[in-house]
Amino acid sequence: MIPDKPTTIKEIAKILKISVSTVSRALNDHSSIGLTTKMRVKKLAAELNYEPNQRAIQFLHGKSFVIGVILPELSESFFSAAISGIEDVAYKRNYTVLLAQSHDDAEREKILVAKMKTQRVDGLLVSVSKTTSTYEHFDVFKKSNIPVVFFDRIPPIKDIHYVSSNLETGTFDAVNFLLKKGHRTIGMINGPNTLLASHERKEGYIKAMTANRLKFDPSLILNCDLSEEGTIAAMDTMLNHRRKPTAIVTFNDYVALFAMRYAKSLNLQDIDFVSYANLPIINYMDHTPIASVEQFPYKQGKKAADILIDLINKPKNESGTEQAYYNVIVESELILSNRK
């Protein structure tokens, strides 16, 4: 009836009339404990449903085996896939995940970072919020020598660990694929130039063209604010271009959807689209891009978590040696649609 307080090592010691240290060592299979004692201890521990109090242990060691994760929006498929990867790694390496979302609000992100610090996480994994423009709130971690790994949305500052995807190669493959398929006029509805990702896409496009000894026509790459209206405007420009594209690469699946819908409303069924995989269900749709560049959020999450835990367990940086920073690029990859 009594809400049984968890069994402690002390109680076991008292019952067995041995010291707590012996019990502790016995449970941890320490070499200096006799086999018989070990057996007795373990047997009783099992009977009493003994569970070591992690909080006490963590407190003693000053380690928590907890990693903090701050993401912009948990319900976005990219991030939920990433957190899935993070959790899987943490699980395997015996860490647990303390989760928080910034809702793309810089203020909330600041509070969360402080909270994570207070909770004494062993390390922090962050994809920064869209509205974050200063990065001093991460300094407390650096000062305390607690590793921070950024991923996907990485801040434009020096001396940080990060994992992100390289969209250039994926784009190269995408354009190359379209060229091999016979297309000669390939348009691109790109994102705003303020995004690093837009530049990577553009670079990939250009390299694919030149690699195929084709002239690069800058007017075939259009910027777009990623909204439906912006997409339609870009499409209009594209379709009225003196060289009307027969294939279009779009910045993301939403843009692809808008563009395809618009093309269809104009009864244009003959344009091939290639996009970047953001949405898991795009394959269920009536008209899908014929290929998409996959960014492997799950893999990125895994990689970032692995790096973070490596950093946590790294021997203290010997004074003098320059700290090395992990800058990991997860290659993106062209995936052909499995539907005809």
Place this chain on the structure above:
Amino acid sequence: MIPDKPTTIKEIAKILKISVSTVSRALNDHSSIGLTTKMRVKKLAAELNYEPNQRAIQFLHGKSFVIGVILPELSESFFSAAISGIEDVAYKRNYTVLLAQSHDDAEREKILVAKMKTQRVDGLLVSVSKTTSTYEHFDVFKKSNIPVVFFDRIPPIKDIHYVSSNLETGTFDAVNFLLKKGHRTIGMINGPNTLLASHERKEGYIKAMTANRLKFDPSLILNCDLSEEGTIAAMDTMLNHRRKPTAIVTFNDYVALFAMRYAKSLNLQDIDFVSYANLPIINYMDHTPIASVEQFPYKQGKKAADILIDLINKPKNESGTEQAYYNVIVESELILSNRK
């Protein structure tokens, strides 16, 4: 240069030549500490960037302010929305979230439950895995008087707290809506009968028919394994029915997609579909259901988290009084498509 160990209360005490207890009380605004002392302590604490070691405090109190959350699949939109709600509540009520996913694997779920116990979470929030058929692994929590709240996928056992959605009313509204729209023959592609959710849908359907003084034709409700093949088979049966339906209610968005695609391939454009909202992007598609039953995963998550934290902070159940169980139903609701 030295990776500064966090400041402790002891150091403050030593510098100020007062005892640790005084420092502790000063920082906690205890009434028995002189104003001047308080000021001195707080000033120095601020200068040294003192942060109370939560781990020590938690250890001392035997409370962690952490709630465990075990979900089947973080990357499913329903669950990622739910975790978002959970996190928001936890954030507001000063708890943190320890997250884990079972990947719909009963074995992994068991391990995770044990791990959560070991981590000494203050409470547990669970949506059980599809493959879970026994529920003894939750007993350890009950024995230790740590509250567990189930949500959405709740186990078929007695004496548990849970939050789930009532699909009956949503279905009622859906069918009613179709009837008002003039439909008289309404089919339903339901899920397998093993799911509670299938029964709720069926009940809602029946009640809507009888409420409109229409005869209920059981042969218009088909079970389906939710796969594409199963959906197509159901559609075939449906379309060859002597009373060919003019509208169909489907178990979920995937089924709706399969069914709509199949209907389209047969050049049947005149069937109205209603579904249950699982997929956020369905609104971007070419053909969308004209309405869907929303289950508010975010809201469900919030509610479940609130209940859990209430339970945690509830005064110990006075021996004798029967424990009351929260059984909360979040009503589902019919949402009309915003596209024509």
Place this chain on the structure above:
DNA sequence: AAAAGATGTGCAAACGTTTGCGCGAAATTA
């Protein structure tokens, strides 16, 4: 002037566990 109350502070225990050190007893070596 003595007793009683505030007021401000310190002592020490407690939370559960690990671990360096020491010590006695048994087993091995010289």
Place this chain on the structure above:
DNA sequence: TAATTTCGCGCAAACGTTTGCACATCTTTT
């Protein structure tokens, strides 16, 4: 047999914080 090693175990400190209790000083009240 004496000297040494190995084995098995206990003592006590440490981690950072809170808190009941006691104590000293100062201010009231009788």
